[in-house]
Amino acid sequence: MRWRQPEDLRTIEQLLDFYRQADEAILGKLTDLDRTAISRLSAESRQLAAAYAGLAPRQLAARCGWPVIEESLTVAAGRLHLLGECSFAPGRQPRLLINRRAIDAVSHHALKLVGDADSAWFSPAALDDLTIAHELHHLLTGHLLTGHLLTGHLLTGQAATTLNEQGAHIFARALTGWPFSPLVLPALLQRRSWPSRRRSGI
Numbered sequence: 001m002r003w004r005q006p007e008d009l010r011t012i013e014q015l016l017d018f019y020r021q022a023d024e025a026i027l028g029k030l031t032d033l034d035r036t037a038i039s040r041l042s043a044e045s046r047q048l049a050a051a052y053a054g055l056a057p058r059q060l061a062a063r064c065g066w067p068v069i070e071e072s073l074t075v076a077a078g079r080l081h082l083l084g085e086c087s088f089a090p091g092r093q094p095r096l097l098i099n100r101r102a103i104d105a106v107s108h109h110a111l112k113l114v115g116d117a118d119s120a121w122f123s124p125a126a127l128d129d130l131t132i133a134h135e136l137h138h139l140l141t142g143h144l145l146t147g148h149l150l151t152g153h154l155l156t157g158q159a160a161t162t163l164n165e166q167g168a169h170i171f172a173r174a175l176t177g178w179p180f181s182p183l184v185l186p187a188l189l190q191r192r193s194w195p196s197r198r199r200s201g202i
């Protein structure tokens with residue numbers, strides 16, 4: 001899968017509107033995936049989410065018997081944001097981890113950029129849910145990766161660009177009711193130099 005730069009997004013509003021589009025439209029613009037592949041991936045991911053409709057991500061994890069472990073990790077001296085990870089080994093309980101340090105850092109950065117109308121979606125609690133849902137998709141579908149990055153692909157240019165990652169993003173968005181594609185997170189992280197919507201320190 002090859003990635004393209006998004007269209008010229010000059011303001012935070014334009015950026016948020018771009019990632020508020022349907023997943024099919026976003027992937028169609030950002031990748032070289034064909035429409036059939038995008039439609040199939042989107043449909044499968046949303047069907048799986050619909051099967052668990054009404055369950056919060058933590059509730060779904062509990063129902064599956066998978067504890068959500070919280071740690072504070074620093075990856076690549078803070079240059080990469082590992083929001084969560086999951087792993088599974090035969091005979092061992094699946095591991096579903098959320099990285100408090102990275103989630104709080106990404107939330108802090110996003111909340112400096114987005115307006116009040118969208119701020120609730122970028123709270124640490126909302127990003128916890130999004131991260132848990134993303135990792136649940138990997139565990140539920142058996143597409144297990146160890147130590148993969150949720151938001152790293154646009155920062156590193158190589159990680160987390162697989163089809164499975166996009167399926168996990170679509171699933172997480174559908175399960176949590178998030179209004180944006182989770183791809184908005186690395187996009188926001190790239191906009192460190194944008195003027196803040198809020199006064200710094202607030």
Ligand SMILES: [Zn+2]
Binds near residue numbers: 134135148150
């Ligand atoms: Zn993932």
